[in-house]
Amino acid sequence: MADPARTPRRRRAVALRYGLWFLVAAVLALTILVFALGRKEIEGAMGVSASAPYGSPFQLVNQSGAPATEAVLRGRPTALFFGFTHCPDVCPTTLFELAGYQKALKAEGRDLGIVFVSVDPERDTPDILRTYVGALSDDVTALTGDPAKVEAMLKGFGIYAKKVPQDGTDYTMDHTASVLLLDRAGVFQGTIAYGEDPAAAKAKLERLSAS
Known part of the structure; x- marks a missing residue:
């Protein structure tokens, strides 16, 4: 028979573990998003594009x-x-x-x-x-x-x-x-x-x- 005192602690530990995993996943997703947006901003500032000619007319x-x-x-x-x-x-x-x-x-x-x-x-x-x-x-x-x-x-x-x-x-x-x-x-x-x-x-x- 399970120890009634330990069951709530186990549940809290599982919940905490899932919560930490969710937090890590959220931070990773946010980091990827920021990197992608930052890269686009940098490319735009430098005039670098995957398809447009580099530089300006002269x-x-x-x-x-x-x-x-x-x-x-x-x-x-x-x-x-x-x-x-x-x-x-x-x-x-x-x-x-x-x-x-x-x-x-x-x-x-x-x-x-x-x-x-x-x-x-x-x-x-x-x-x-x-x-x-x-x-x-x-x-x-x-x-x-x-x-x-x-x-x-x-x-x-x-x-x-x-x-x-x-x-x-x-x-x-x-x-x-x-x-x-x-x-x-x-x-x-x-x-x-x-x-x-x-x-x-x-x-x-x-x-x-x-x-």
């Missing part, structure tokens, strides 16, 4: 002085990089590596476009950009333009760039060093960080070229 010029708009980021998988020609290390290294990946992918029958946008339009004229990227590859599009229009593009693409004074009137630029990866429709597919493992970077570009 009007710049290429290294030949011809008008260039966001259309240069359509029609082929593209590695988009922002930098400047006076950059001592990050920019030339990144562009050299991208040109190498581009050559290797072409040998495999894959396509990859490279677009280099100057964050220093005051010094980077079309002529200077033509010489700069021409030494790396004949299949790199370089963009510059009116400083205000460049600044608007940087803002539209979520790119950080800031002039850093040096001795006298000289200056350098601090800027986002990651490469943005866009598919044929201009949709954001990821990034390549500066100094990223070459095998990992090439794998990302191979996937991009197949998109």
